[in-house]
Amino acid sequence: MSRSMFRKKDDGKRRRVKVELVTAVDVFPYSLESAISQNRGRNRTRDDDIIIKHRLLTRTTTTRGEPPLKKLQxxxxxxxxxxEKDSENYAECERLAKAFLQELKTFELPLVxxxxxxxxxxxxxxxxxxxNDKINRKIVEAHDDIEDLKKQLEESKVERKHKEECETIRKLIAAQPPRSQTQKLINDLEKEIASLEAENTASSRTLELRKKQFALLLHVVxxxxxxxxxxxxxxMEEMRMAIYENKNIVEDATVSVTGGSSETPMAID
Structure with a gap:
């Protein structure tokens, strides 16, 4: 009876150790899976995630010799x-359990x-x-500053062009004579224009008078x-009348000379 009770206690102890081991084994893959899911890339496929998860769990590519997962297994x-043996091997089970937990801790450290x-x-x-967001914002601000500077550059070019035109006009003005001299020349020209206008008026009047005189002359002519x-x-009429009268006189004289002849002389035109 004491042996059966001892065996029951041993079975209960073995079950607790199994539960602890199974719980530990179940916890570590879950923590590893959560870590992998956090670091999953945007362009990574599901097959790549499965391969990476398998390699991290088995650690076949990170260690030399036998993989840690196989050792743990x-x-x-x-x-x-x-x-599972029926013999009373509590010390051996405890040793193997400690060795397994030690290996589990060793396996846990790289995962951590x-x-x-x-x-x-x-x-x-x-x-x-x-x-990256900060750099992008700065790039956008730099683009805006560049656009503003381009506008300022165009405005500066226009302003510089206006200044150059003003400078050219100033040089042309400076090359001209003084205003007093120009005003004197203008006054002289105005006097000359007035004199020419007076002469033009007199010439127009003379020409008009000559036109009238010439028209009168043509009318008289x-x-x-x-x-x-x-x-x-x-x-001509008087001469014709005189010739006609002379002709009549000659005819009368001819008639009187012939003495009243019955023959009528032939009239000669």
Missing amino acids: KKFTSFALET KTKAVIDANVREKENFNEL DELQNTIEEEQKSM
């Missing part, structure tokens, strides 16, 4: 097989380091994102010509 298998590195990378990424033509016509 061997320790756990040895302990499980030892607990990896999680710390992941957390540091996450913080570094956040800092980098903040720095025209009347004189008409008078001469009328006198010529009257003289």
